[in-house]
Amino acid sequence: RLAPERNGRIEVEDLLALVDRRTRVLAVSFVQFASGFRVDLERLGEFCRRRDVLFVVDAIQGLGALPFDVERFHVDAFAADGHKWLLGPEGAAILYVSSRVLDRLEPTLVGWMSVRNWRDSISEEELTYDLSYREGALRFESGTLNACGLCGLGASVELLLEVGISRIEEHLTVLGRELCERLQAKGYRVVSSRRPGETSGIFCFTHPHYSAQELVARLEQRGIIVSARLGRLRISPHLYNTLEEIVEVATQLP
Template identity: 35%
Template sequence: MSDALLRFRERFPILETTNYLVSNSLGAMPRTVPERLAEYARTWAEEGVRAWGSAWWGMPLQVGDTIAPLIGAAEGEVAMVPNVTAAQALVLSALDFRGGRDTIVMTALDFPSVRYVTDALAEKFGARVVVVPSEDGVSIDEDAVIAAVDDRTALVAVSHVLFRSAYVLDAARIVKAAHDRGALVALDAFHSVGVLPVDVKASGADFLMGGVLKWLCGGPGGCFVYVAPRVRDALAPALAGWMGHARPFAFEDSMTPSPGIARWLGGTPAIPALYAAAEGPKIVREAGIERIREKSTRQTARLIALADERGYTVAAPRRPERRGGTVAFDVPHAYEVSRCLLEREIIVDYRPGAGIRIAPHFYTSDDELELAVAAIDEILASGAWQRHAGRSTVVT
């Protein structure tokens, strides 16, 4: 079948030499990124400290404006931050848990790093964390999330798409129920933005955080936070920095938060990461998120069918509207098989409890999916996986 999105393949050099099926972990690098990083180096070399005035100072908000259309936000509503863990900490530090609302609701399938910082700060702030369990290790019952929200809940902090299974939560339903009970909602959209449509206005989320690392093909170090205008100026993060000051170059002794989204900035950002961060989102916008979602739904359905034919346990939702961009299936000796695939330039990853994760993106051909599963067949049949038995690596 004809696939118009394959015309974008030429913009990603790694696709020339690999079968790249891991965009849920690290998106392919756009061909223009080296030029942008060279521009950063040239600007620093030629302008020195003057680069702050000519190019760098406004970048955290300028790159945020590039991402804003992909989440249904307006210009001036998105700021870049170092990572989603930091974004979660910013949100938590802006809340007051002393006035009767002392509870944070999360789920058992949220990304661990976000759980770590929430647990630690909750203890410091005198808050408590309520964790909604999963019955099957794949999904979260939204009714259970809603039932956990009461008049003590300050924040519901959940993932839009679960990282291990790619299960899609009905964010708008959770937000409405939380708001009805007087709670705020923070959505972790790292595994949704760039592979399925996201609309912060339609969902009603108070906060949304994500990053360009994965589906947006923007590289490490570029994450973003959206804060709804209705709460943006009413709150100020305690984890403040000079770039969030109303008068940063006055170097005043006390903090006066900047108006608007700028108050959510911290200290000096990693400028090289911001140079790289905008390139992928531009391509995703050009490709069109609706077209990307349509292709992703079709290709992930094909992966599930291939796994079913072989009797593998699939750790991904069957219903397309509940499925993000990743399919995980637990083949025999999954970790060892994943290492063999990497040796063959078939780039996937492995997660305990899920197995091999395969994540096609808009630049993936149908043939590449068939070839990857055929390679798994051959690795198992030949016993090639055995040379990795008993070994382990830090990065999986």
């Protein structure tokens, strides 16, 4: 069961209406990839906790740019790859599983990194195949670690924490406000919600005469990289982008 998007937003009421007595899991995106809409995780998490429904979050489009508190939001599990807002290399990701639900979850893949006594099982004269899981979320780590990728991701996380996630969010708010005002003045429709608490670092637009693909190609010719998602122009600045660059993007668009 899927909640519909309405004018670039995912209404909390639509999500809650899908939950019934048989519902075991509510899975949501922290931020929608094609609109930039930020869902109310706190409200959803409180609802799930009261109903004993597992609350699972895909955080890839917001983690590293927006505050994210698993305790405040009552998140039971979340995942996020490192190559987007976390500024890490591809192939290195984060998985969080709350201790509250660990014993209720069974790994679907089991490898040598998932089990507790793997060294003993291969050092004896006969292979024992002891599949007792490791403590904590480590039981979900089935294979060999991407050591180089994790080093890069660790350095990126240190950088983000040093700058401060709240400062990054404030910076993106300033850039987004400038971008939306300038493109609205040019006749663009802002798909992304501008309501407090619903904004993110993703800003999506449509133009009455130009397709998203045409606009992406136009900017690429000028050395500006953006993307097209679901027929919308998507612009996603981060902490390293400046107000001057945002003005340049708006200037180069028709």
